[in-house]
Amino acid sequence: MPATVARIAVPSKGRLRDSVLDLLAHAGYSRRSFDRMNASALVDDFEFIEMRPRDAAAWLAQGRLDAAFISTDTALENAIDDWPMLDLGFSHSDLIVAVREESRFDTLRDLTGATVATHLPAWTERWLASEGIEAHVVGMGGSLEGVCAVGLADAIVDLRETGGSLQRNRLRVVAEGISCQATFAWQQDEHRALTDLRLRLEAALDARLTQYVMLHLPADKVADLGSVFPGLAAPTVLPLAGRNDLVAAHIVVQRKNLWAKLGELRAMGATGIVALKTDAVMR
DSSP states (O other): OOTTOEEEEEEOSHHHHHHHHHHHHHTTOOHHHHHTOBSEEEETTEEEEEEOHHHHHHHHHTTSOSEEEEEHHHHHHTTOTTSOEEEOSOSOEEEEEEEETTOSOOSGGGGTTOEEEESOHHHHHHHHHHTTOOOEEEEOSSOSHHHHHTTSOSEEEEEESSSHHHHHTTEEEEEEEEEEOEEEEEOSSOOTTHHHHHHHHHHHHHHHTEEEEEEEEEGGGGGGHHHHSTTOOOOEEEEETTEEEEEEEEEEEEHHHHHHHHHHHHHTTOEEEEEEEOSOOOO
């Protein structure tokens, strides 16, 4: 393998894999290259390797990978949460501490001397110690809710997405830790090939949040666009053939804001409003 190839872990299965591959496809890397990969695939200057995120974070921490698509919780467990990292904006969850509904534990401090089951034993021990709590932490690979529900564990430290599983097992939350999401992390000594990949990922992520809007507007109202979309950079303004009263204005706005602002745009006299999907936005 050429020495210039960077080794990057991608999730081996599940929704996280699908979301990561969709992002890579948006950033210009063919989805077919990953759909047909057998453990690994060479794409441009990268060797993409299929791996569970928790394993990928461990190998990244050992210096055997140049970068990896992981998640906040796996970065915390391997003590690489202060490494260079790009938040990807999907697979959101929260680290929580849960106990049985009838449990005598009501706060985090009540767990002194308790047995705590978790997928993140190293981080959980550090976190509890930082709070002055001495507990017996048991690392597990399978479902956590059941071992707490039947009384094997006094509490669990787990990821919560919707809270449905906690309700089904009659567990309640007594403390919340850190908000987590999918991330792209890389070595402090960055491989030179990663610069372009990061640039493309950032452009794709920013594009998902924005829309390119074209509209016709009275010439004396162009300056008012900044009050409708605070933080808006100077719009592109073009003349319209045969019209002195109207101009064409092109702007890039946050997708979440556009629909709520249509009424204000119409009140300003805007017509011919067209919103287009953006493929890439460079900061």
